Amino acid sequence: MTGSFAQVFFLAFFGAAAVWFGVVVFRTHSMVRSAIALLFSQTAVGVMFLLMQAEFLGVLQIMMMATEMSVMAIFMVMFMMDPGGLGAMEMTHQKRLSLWAGGLGLVGALAVILLSDWGPAALAIPAAAEQTAELGRELLGRSMFIFQSAGLTILTAMVAATMVAIAPEKERKS
Amino acid sequence: MIPELIIALTVGAAMFGTGLYGALSQTNLVMIIMGVELILAAALVNIVAFWRYLHPDEPAAQMFVLIVMAVMAVEMAVGFGIAIARFRTRGSVEMEEARELKG
Numbered sequence: 001m002t003g004s005f006a007q008v009f010f011l012a013f014f015g016a017a018a019v020w021f022g023v024v025v026f027r028t029h030s031m032v033r034s035a036i037a038l039l040f041s042q043t044a045v046g047v048m049f050l051l052m053q054a055e056f057l058g059v060l061q062i063m064m065m066a067t068e069m070s071v072m073a074i075f076m077v078m079f080m081m082d083p084g085g086l087g088a089m090e091m092t093h094q095k096r097l098s099l100w101a102g103g104l105g106l107v108g109a110l111a112v113i114l115l116s117d118w119g120p121a122a123l124a125i126p127a128a129a130e131q132t133a134e135l136g137r138e139l140l141g142r143s144m145f146i147f148q149s150a151g152l153t154i155l156t157a158m159v160a161a162t163m164v165a166i167a168p169e170k171e172r173k174s
Numbered sequence: 175m176i177p178e179l180i181i182a183l184t185v186g187a188a189m190f191g192t193g194l195y196g197a198l199s200q201t202n203l204v205m206i207i208m209g210v211e212l213i214l215a216a217a218l219v220n221i222v223a224f225w226r227y228l229h230p231d232e233p234a235a236q237m238f239v240l241i242v243m244a245v246m247a248v249e250m251a252v253g254f255g256i257a258i259a260r261f262r263t264r265g266s267v268e269m270e271e272a273r274e275l276k277g
Contacts (some may be wrong), residue, residue: 006178007178008178008181011178011181011182011206013179015181015182015184015185015219016185017230018185018189018215018219019185019188019192020191022188022189022192022193022215023192023198024213025205025208025212026192026195026196026199026200026205026208026209027194027236031202031204031205034208035203035208035226038208038211038212040216041212042187042211042215045189045215045218045219048182048185048219048222049218049222052182052222052226052227053226054222054224054225054226054236055238056236057236058188058221060243061243063244064247066254068246068247068250071205071250071254072207072208075204076204079202079204079261079267079269080260082190084267090187091200091202091205091268092199092200092201092273093270094198094199094200095199097198098194098195098196098198098199099195099199100199100214101194101195101198102191102192102193102194102195103191103195105187106187106188106190106191106192107182109190110184110187113180113183113187114180118175118176118179118228119228119229120232121176121178121179121227121228122227122228122229122230124230124231125226125230126230126231130259131233131236134233134236135175135233135237137233137237138233138234138236138237139205139237139240142234143187143234143237146237146241147240148210150185150240150241150244151250153244153248154244154247154251155246157248157251157252158251159254160252160255161251161254161255161256162255163255163260164255164256164258164259165246165254165259165262167262
């Protein structure tokens with residue numbers, strides 16, 4: 001055991017919340033509720049990071065997902081014929097295949113988790129400030145090329161997405 | 175046996191299964207993006223758990239989390255770009271009506 005009982009309990013609690021809200025995303029007919037359920041699920045994941053003493057990543061996850069899911073909710077309302085879900089439209093296909101694929105993925109992952117020997121737990125962990133400093137040194141040192149590539153990829157994706165999304169000139173003039 | 179690691183990995187596995195079901199079963203593009211987001215969140219949980227309970231002295235694991243977050247942002251940007259383009263031309267983001275995109 002690496003932590004206290006409270007740590008294990010809250011890790012399990014917020015883990016269950018993350019999974020439960022993840023399931024709610026696909027169970028509700030309301031698209032707005034789906035976006036909010038995904039927001040709660042991602043926030044629960046952020047709290048799990050905080051419980052695992054990854055303070056910087058936990059706060060980053062919560063802040064990033066709050067923004068991302070708010071944008072997603074706006075898109076939902078814009079694009080859906082029935083964003084409130086009042087018409088109870090059926091928006092699924094190949095349900096049986098999807099259930100089998102999801103179930104097999106879960107069972108396969110559980111088998112690996114339970115049958116693997118994970119070795120001894122690491123007891124000592126750097127303090128939050130030291131972790132952030134180490135991450136900064138990693139980003140601006142050994143992994144700088146990877147970090148810069150990620151930034152460039154985001155920039156390229158933003159430009160490409162904007163180019164795809166804006167209407168062609170002749171369409172705008174007509 | 176490390177109970178915290180097993181709990182975190184089990185949560186990751188359950189989120190992966192749920193996300194895979196969602197990405198395969200939904201007909202709406204925005205809902206498919208939500209499924210992929212859940213799968214990537216499962217990857218995040220696993221990476222942080224491996225870092226915390228097996229290699230807390232290795233900052234490269236935290237860097238990898240930032241890369242997965244970047245992938246999430248890219249996936250959202252490209253997905254919504256395609257959604258806007260389809261909605262403008264076809265008036266719908268239902269993937270059942272997008273069979274012409276099939277290779």
